[in-house]
Amino acid sequence: MNGFLDRSRIAVGLLFLSMLAPVSFAQTEGWFRAATRLGDTNQPRVAVADFAPRNDPAKNHSTLFTQVVRDDLQFCGILELVSPSFYPQQQPSAPSELRNLSWTDPPVNSNMVAFGNLSEIGAEVAIQAWLYDVRNPSSQAVVGKIYRGAPTDAQVRKFAHQFADEIISKLSGGLPGVASTQIAFVSSRTGTKEIWVMDYDGANQRPLTSLKSISLTPRWSPDSSRIAFTCFAPANGVVSPQICMYSVDSGKTISFPRFRGTNSSPAWSPDGSQLVFSSSMPGTPEIYVTDSNGSHPKRLTFSNAASTSPACNPNTRQSIAFVSDRGGVPKLYLMNADGTSIQELDLPDKGYLIDPSWSPNGSLLAFSWRRPTGNYDIYIMDPATLKIIEITRDAGRNERPSWAPDGRHIVFESTRSGTRQIWTMLADGTQPHQLTATGHNESPNWSTH
Amino acid sequence: MTTIVSTAADDFALKKFLVWSLSLHAALAIALTISAFVHWHGEQWSGTGSFGDATKVSLVPSSGIPMPQPTTPTESKTVDPTMSVNKEELVKPPEPKTDATPIQKFKVEKPLPPTHKSKTFEDKTPTPPNAVPGHGGAPKLPTGIGDTAGASSGGVAMGGQAGGDFATRYGWYIAAAIRRVQPNWDLLSIDASVRNSQTLHCEITFAIQRDGSVKNVRVSRSSGNLSWDNAGIRAILASSPFAPLPTDWQAPDVTVYWDFPDSVKPR
Numbered sequence: 001m002n003g004f005l006d007r008s009r010i011a012v013g014l015l016f017l018s019m020l021a022p023v024s025f026a027q028t029e030g031w032f033r034a035a036t037r038l039g040d041t042n043q044p045r046v047a048v049a050d051f052a053p054r055n056d057p058a059k060n061h062s063t064l065f066t067q068v069v070r071d072d073l074q075f076c077g078i079l080e081l082v083s084p085s086f087y088p089q090q091q092p093s094a095p096s097e098l099r100n101l102s103w104t105d106p107p108v109n110s111n112m113v114a115f116g117n118l119s120e121i122g123a124e125v126a127i128q129a130w131l132y133d134v135r136n137p138s139s140q141a142v143v144g145k146i147y148r149g150a151p152t153d154a155q156v157r158k159f160a161h162q163f164a165d166e167i168i169s170k171l172s173g174g175l176p177g178v179a180s181t182q183i184a185f186v187s188s189r190t191g192t193k194e195i196w197v198m199d200y201d202g203a204n205q206r207p208l209t210s211l212k213s214i215s216l217t218p219r220w221s222p223d224s225s226r227i228a229f230t231c232f233a234p235a236n237g238v239v240s241p242q243i244c245m246y247s248v249d250s251g252k253t254i255s256f257p258r259f260r261g262t263n264s265s266p267a268w269s270p271d272g273s274q275l276v277f278s279s280s281m282p283g284t285p286e287i288y289v290t291d292s293n294g295s296h297p298k299r300l301t302f303s304n305a306a307s308t309s310p311a312c313n314p315n316t317r318q319s320i321a322f323v324s325d326r327g328g329v330p331k332l333y334l335m336n337a338d339g340t341s342i343q344e345l346d347l348p349d350k351g352y353l354i355d356p357s358w359s360p361n362g363s364l365l366a367f368s369w370r371r372p373t374g375n376y377d378i379y380i381m382d383p384a385t386l387k388i389i390e391i392t393r394d395a396g397r398n399e400r401p402s403w404a405p406d407g408r409h410i411v412f413e414s415t416r417s418g419t420r421q422i423w424t425m426l427a428d429g430t431q432p433h434q435l436t437a438t439g440h441n442e443s444p445n446w447s448t449h
Numbered sequence: 450m451t452t453i454v455s456t457a458a459d460d461f462a463l464k465k466f467l468v469w470s471l472s473l474h475a476a477l478a479i480a481l482t483i484s485a486f487v488h489w490h491g492e493q494w495s496g497t498g499s500f501g502d503a504t505k506v507s508l509v510p511s512s513g514i515p516m517p518q519p520t521t522p523t524e525s526k527t528v529d530p531t532m533s534v535n536k537e538e539l540v541k542p543p544e545p546k547t548d549a550t551p552i553q554k555f556k557v558e559k560p561l562p563p564t565h566k567s568k569t570f571e572d573k574t575p576t577p578p579n580a581v582p583g584h585g586g587a588p589k590l591p592t593g594i595g596d597t598a599g600a601s602s603g604g605v606a607m608g609g610q611a612g613g614d615f616a617t618r619y620g621w622y623i624a625a626a627i628r629r630v631q632p633n634w635d636l637l638s639i640d641a642s643v644r645n646s647q648t649l650h651c652e653i654t655f656a657i658q659r660d661g662s663v664k665n666v667r668v669s670r671s672s673g674n675l676s677w678d679n680a681g682i683r684a685i686l687a688s689s690p691f692a693p694l695p696t697d698w699q700a701p702d703v704t705v706y707w708d709f710p711d712s713v714k715p716r
Contacts, residue, residue: 031704032616034627035711036684041631044624078628112621133621142621170621173629174661174692385637 044171046073047082047103047110051129052093054119061125061156062118068157069114071201072164072179075433077408077426078172082110093117095141100134111135112142114167118156125151129163131170142170157203168406178404182447183411184208184218184227185422189439195229195246200404200424200446202435208246209253215244217265220447221272221292222314225249227445228266228275233258243277243294257294261285268292269337270314276300278308278322287322287339300339306330309355312337315362321345321383323353332356332367334383346386352376355400359407359427360448366401366410366427378412380427391429403427405448411435413442615703619695626657626691626705633687634709640676649674653681653707659698661690669706681709 053062088102116129131143147159161179168177198205218229231244261280305326332345351371392398396416652670
């Protein structure tokens with residue numbers, strides 16, 4: 001009798017286990033296989049349908065929204081925007097109207113379609129925007145958003161930038177888009193060099209400072225709340241270059257201690273808690289580090305030669321690139337954040353080297369270099385292997401590169417159009433865009449947000 | 450139950466036993482005390498000298514103790530040709546001739562089955578007209594015990610697709626992940642001698658959590674070259690965290706099998 005009970009217990013146990021088997025099979029549904037190719041990846045083809053106005057007042061903003069989204073996607077460099085001239089006649093304004101086949105068939109051949117509608121009722125604009133994967137038979141919504149806000153051009157632009165960033169983030173596998181970022185720069189169009197700011201695409205150019213003197217080298221703080229720059233501020237009848245600080249939140253310059261001598265080219269530490277700059281308080285320009293409010297200055301270089309243009313590595317947080325002529329001519333050097341371990345970055349040629357700028361992932365350094373036989377051109381170097389690539393050539397003087405937070409774009413100043421203006425390009429040198437045209441514009445810096 | 454009653458005769462025998470017992474006990478006690486003394490004497494050299502002190506022992510790292518260098522035994526004590534200045538080559542004694550045939554080494558390892566091409570995007574099979582709306586014509590049931598056991602929804606690829614349910618629904622996510630990893634596969638970190646290989650292939654397996662972080666990155670199929678495998682692992686780690694999993698994906702994670710590079714042509 002005992003034996004029968006034991007056996008029945010075993011049988012029940014086995015039955016239970018066998019019931020678990022399908023559960024474990026079902027859980028292995030959550031997998032996929034992928035591969036990295038030896039060549040280039042295909043860029044997805046994305047179409048942006050005309051966003052439909054649901055009522056008359058929304059007509060202008062619909063056109064604006066569609067145009068800004070298309071421009072942002074055209075710029076981003078990770079996808080191919082299908083030309084609107086290929087789009088089918090009937091364009092959807094809501095998911096129920098989407099016909100996959102009309103967007104996957106030639107000549108459109110797209111992988112993704114963005115579409116939606118705008119309505120303006122009273123003092124509010126409401127935008128419904130979707131991104132669909134039209135190659136998937138079970139029609140997948142990749143992005144579905146509703147934006148509500150004031151019915152102004154500026155607000156509609158903002159929403160369009162946000163939607164484009166959403167698309168870019170989904171299609172790049174999580175990397176951020178730059179559609180909502182800004183570029184700070186120096187413009188002399190008012191007569192004196194002041195700090196200006198504009199959207200990443202050149203829209204909304206507006207002045208930040210009006211110090212009526214000379215303001216140079218603006219640098220965004222990592223949280224985009226402040227801009228540090230070099231200013232020639234008079235005090236007690238003495239005019240000397242000093243580090244000045246502009247607060248974006250309050251809209252005015254805030255105080256920063258004055259130091260003896262020439263103080264210029266500020267750079268932020270990656271966490272925004274410290275500021276590194278070049279100061280000649282000991283006699284020759286050396287690299288100093290202070291807290292972000294200017295207190296506790298500490299000297300980092302001790303070479304009795306000129307050291308300037310520091311740039312902190314945003315990834316390793318430990319190394320600072322700077323320019324120094326301790327070897328006789330201006331060259332690039334690397335050192336630890338505490339000033340130790342100074343190492344020269346060997347270049348295969350002589351010449352003047354200026355403006356190092358780290359890429360957001362900390363593995364590449366962009367700089368401007370005038371080789372003895374040539375002109376100032378922008379180069380990118382991998383400090384680990386000392387390999388360099390030239391990304392501008394035979395197109396005027398190209399200086400002061402600054403990386404975009406997506407690690408794919410660079411903003412710089414160039415004289416290729418005849419006057420000194422701000423340009424952007426992809427980090428391989430392709431797709432140059434001119435952003436400014438009025439007056440002289442230089443020294444751009446790309447914000448991280 | 451019998452009771453023991455002591456008789457006079459037993460008394461006498463009992464006494465004898467008692468005497469023996471007591472004397473032996475005493476002898477034992479004496480022997481113990483003597484042995485205690487003897488032990489104590491033996492330990493005195495390490496103790497502090499006073500009776501009953503515990504000896505303190507502290508660990509001394511071996512690097513603090515000067516130890517003699519281990520001697521490498523040399524074959525011949527008289528002349529060691531490897532120690533001479535001229536460093537003559539050691540002449541190997543000729544191998545004895547035997548008529549034994551050498552054991553055959555395996556010539557070629559069994560070739561791996563060709564990896565099928567990963568089709569993450571295309572699924573041109575039209576849904577049958579009477580299909581229940583849902584994913585790919587199958588009724589949209591929650592994953593779990595409700596699914597039929599061992600059905601094609603198991604770890605078996607459905608109809609040529611390189612993945613289970615996830616690949617059907619989120620082809621765009623997989624394509625984006627591929628684009629993310631592509632620039633992070635650093636061929637320069639691979640040994641120069643195999644860098645341009647068209648035949649090496651490794652597979653890295655890992656899991657992407659809901660928030661995009663990766664777990665359990667490991668080489669599930671090695672290429673045979675350590676630097677090739679490591680380049681694959683570094684590519685995945687450099688691309689992490691991935692984008693968060695789509696919000697309507699129920700499971701807490703998704704397992705990924707990644708080929709570096711994609712389908713090596715089978716020989």
